Amino acid sequence: MTDTSQTNAPVKLSDAAIRRRMLTEFWFYFSQNRGAVVGLAVFALLVLIAVFAAVLAPHDPTTQYRDALLVPPVWQEGGSASYLLGTDAVGRDILSRLIFGAQYSLFIGIVVVSIALVGGIVIGLLAGFFGGWVDSVIMRVMDVILAFPSLLLALVLVAVLGPGLTNAMIAIAIVYQPHFARLTRAAVMSEMKREYVTAARVAGAGNIRLMFKTILPNCLAPLIVQATLSFSSAVLDSAALGFLGMGAQPPAPEWGTMLAEAREFILRAWWVVTFPGLAILISVLAINLMGDGLRDALDPKLKRS
Amino acid sequence: MVRFILSKLLYLVPTFLGITVIAFSFVRILPGDPVLLMAGERGVSPERHAELTAQLGYDKPVVMQYFDFLGRLLQGDFGNSLVTKKPVLTEFLTLFPATVELGLCAIIIATLIGVPVGVLAAIRRGSWFDQISMTAALVGFSMPIFWWGLLLIILFSGILGWTPVSGRISLLYFFPNVTGFMLIDSLMSGQKGAFTSALSHLILPSVVLATIPLAVIARQTRSAMLEVMGEDYVRTARAKGMPPYRVIGVHALRNAMIPVITTIGLQIGVLMAGAILTETIFSWPGIGKWMIDSISRRDYPVVQSGLLLIAALVMVVNLLVDLTYGLINPRIRVK
Numbered sequence: 001m002t003d004t005s006q007t008n009a010p011v012k013l014s015d016a017a018i019r020r021r022m023l024t025e026f027w028f029y030f031s032q033n034r035g036a037v038v039g040l041a042v043f044a045l046l047v048l049i050a051v052f053a054a055v056l057a058p059h060d061p062t063t064q065y066r067d068a069l070l071v072p073p074v075w076q077e078g079g080s081a082s083y084l085l086g087t088d089a090v091g092r093d094i095l096s097r098l099i100f101g102a103q104y105s106l107f108i109g110i111v112v113v114s115i116a117l118v119g120g121i122v123i124g125l126l127a128g129f130f131g132g133w134v135d136s137v138i139m140r141v142m143d144v145i146l147a148f149p150s151l152l153l154a155l156v157l158v159a160v161l162g163p164g165l166t167n168a169m170i171a172i173a174i175v176y177q178p179h180f181a182r183l184t185r186a187a188v189m190s191e192m193k194r195e196y197v198t199a200a201r202v203a204g205a206g207n208i209r210l211m212f213k214t215i216l217p218n219c220l221a222p223l224i225v226q227a228t229l230s231f232s233s234a235v236l237d238s239a240a241l242g243f244l245g246m247g248a249q250p251p252a253p254e255w256g257t258m259l260a261e262a263r264e265f266i267l268r269a270w271w272v273v274t275f276p277g278l279a280i281l282i283s284v285l286a287i288n289l290m291g292d293g294l295r296d297a298l299d300p301k302l303k304r305s
Numbered sequence: 306m307v308r309f310i311l312s313k314l315l316y317l318v319p320t321f322l323g324i325t326v327i328a329f330s331f332v333r334i335l336p337g338d339p340v341l342l343m344a345g346e347r348g349v350s351p352e353r354h355a356e357l358t359a360q361l362g363y364d365k366p367v368v369m370q371y372f373d374f375l376g377r378l379l380q381g382d383f384g385n386s387l388v389t390k391k392p393v394l395t396e397f398l399t400l401f402p403a404t405v406e407l408g409l410c411a412i413i414i415a416t417l418i419g420v421p422v423g424v425l426a427a428i429r430r431g432s433w434f435d436q437i438s439m440t441a442a443l444v445g446f447s448m449p450i451f452w453w454g455l456l457l458i459i460l461f462s463g464i465l466g467w468t469p470v471s472g473r474i475s476l477l478y479f480f481p482n483v484t485g486f487m488l489i490d491s492l493m494s495g496q497k498g499a500f501t502s503a504l505s506h507l508i509l510p511s512v513v514l515a516t517i518p519l520a521v522i523a524r525q526t527r528s529a530m531l532e533v534m535g536e537d538y539v540r541t542a543r544a545k546g547m548p549p550y551r552v553i554g555v556h557a558l559r560n561a562m563i564p565v566i567t568t569i570g571l572q573i574g575v576l577m578a579g580a581i582l583t584e585t586i587f588s589w590p591g592i593g594k595w596m597i598d599s600i601s602r603r604d605y606p607v608v609q610s611g612l613l614l615i616a617a618l619v620m621v622v623n624l625l626v627d628l629t630y631g632l633i634n635p636r637i638r639v640k
Contacts, residue, residue, distance in 0.1 A: 156600070
């Protein structure tokens with residue numbers, strides 16, 4: 001008897017099983033996009049490089065080998081096998097600096113996106129949930145921040161706070177935050193009209209619970225996509241700030257800062273300039289490819305027609 | 306339409322005030338005494354310090370200072386540079402044409418290449434052209450343009466020796482500054498070789514600056530075209546037996562262009578950010594380089610007013626984009 005009633009009733013899946021199904025479905029859509037899989041692989045590699053930098057790097061990133069200034073890469077005449085990608089103007093091994101630079105880029109991306117995401121979610125939730133004058137004031141402030149070209153505002157903020165990596169990250173996060181606030185607000189406003197929110201409210205859920213437990217989980221998809229895109233922009237913009245002398249300060253092996261130091265040698269030693277930029281391009285490209293795949297997999301409205 | 310314009314204009318007022326508040330508070334949140342900061346390392350005597358404090362209005366309450374600041378702005382007084390002592394507005398207007406010339410060239414390059422590439426990629430969807438051009442667009446979109454610029458300098462100036470490394474024109478030429486646009490001025494001067502020199506100085510920086518907008522425009526055009534090509538009216542036009550070039554050129558392209566025009570307009574902010582980097586790499590004497598130089602020279606009045614002017618400019622251009630959008634897309638106007 002009990003057996004038949006069990007088969008007739010809709011299969012009740014445990015939360016873990018539902019999550020597993022969602023992940024399978026997500027992976028199905030994500031892996032449809034070949035570029036996204038390549039991007040993910042490159043990004044995973046980058047993470048590994050950053051984590052095991054100390055093991056992988058043949059040299060210390062800041063040690064200056066005074067007898068090996070501007071040594072070309074190994075395949076070029078005059079190159080040396082102990083400096084595979086050559087050395088810079090003060091004799092530091094470029095490959096080792098690039099490997100340690102991966103730590104900087106990933107760290108910057110994570111910090112910037114976390115600050116911007118958390119700030120944007122809280123602000124966007126407040127605006128979308130309460131509406132009215134709270135919404136108007138918050139969104140006008142966001143408009144003002146968005147009126148400035150992002151790199152310029154970040155530059156000026158760093159000039160105020162003082163050049164350096166921490167301040168550069170804070171500045172970039174402040175500049176990116178309105179995008180998250182806007183997205184959250186829009187998603188919250190459309191979710192607010194749904195019946196499940198009214199149901200939760202009738203059931204006696206308080207504002208905080210409604211905002212963070214009921215509504216927020218249903219607004220995450222566009223935020224995840226935006227977070228990925230912001231991650232790559234953060235890597236680019238922090239490298240730009242480093243290049244302009246406002247980000248990480250020498251002798252830090254940050255890729256943008258390396259480019260700034262290499263500028264005067266561009267016509268004499270191409271490798272000093274080429275490799276750090278290539279590292280930036282490859283990381284940003286990998287993250288953007290991943291972002292495209294995430295968008296395809298997470299956002300049904302934007303799925304490729 | 307008038308109501309639409311008015312409502313948009315009204316919308317700008319709080320944003321503009323917000324911009325002035327940010328630009329104003331920028332100097333105020335600098336740690337330390339602003340007068341000492343401006344005096345630099347030499348310092349000032351106590352009497353001179355008091356005199357300067359009163360003269361600059363720093364002895365008044367902050368709110369009063371803000372309204373003074375706003376009042377001066379509305380009269381067109383943007384303060385004077387600490388380094389050159391010249392009015393900031395004069396400096397801005399002198400350097401502005403250089404940035405406009407660079408930005409216009411970049412956006413023309415980006416549009417002339419980006420739109421056709423996007424259209425072709427959409428028509429030949431899935432072909433090798435589509436795949437290659439969209440991969441290239443993604444690479445362009447991910448490009449650190451300051452590095453891209455350096456690479457082009459290595460190739461075209463270093464190895465091939467085709468283009469100069471920096472500046473707007475060779476020092477051999479001298480002619481009156483009429484329009485501020487080097488291409489036009491050099492042409493009007495009638496000097497042999499001047500125009501070629503100006504053009505060869507302009508080409509690399511504008512290609513570098515065009516890279517990201519080009520990628521964005523190509524991608525946006527492709528997706529807008531794909532969307533429009535699936536619409537009923539395109540199918541109807543096809544079913545009527547209309548030749549493909551008319552279906553694409555008249556029915557699809559015109560509608561697909563609406564979001565693309567907005568995208569092109571919105572690139573102005575991207576261009577301003579790009580100009581900072583591009584002008585620094587190529588020593589292009591425009592607004593971007595001026596801002597960077599002023600930041601490193603701690604010329605705060607210039608940074609403050611420069612930030613304000615640039616933000617106001619971006620805001621006005623965005624308004625124009627919005628209005629154009631309303632003009633070509635009646636659906637927006639009514640809403």
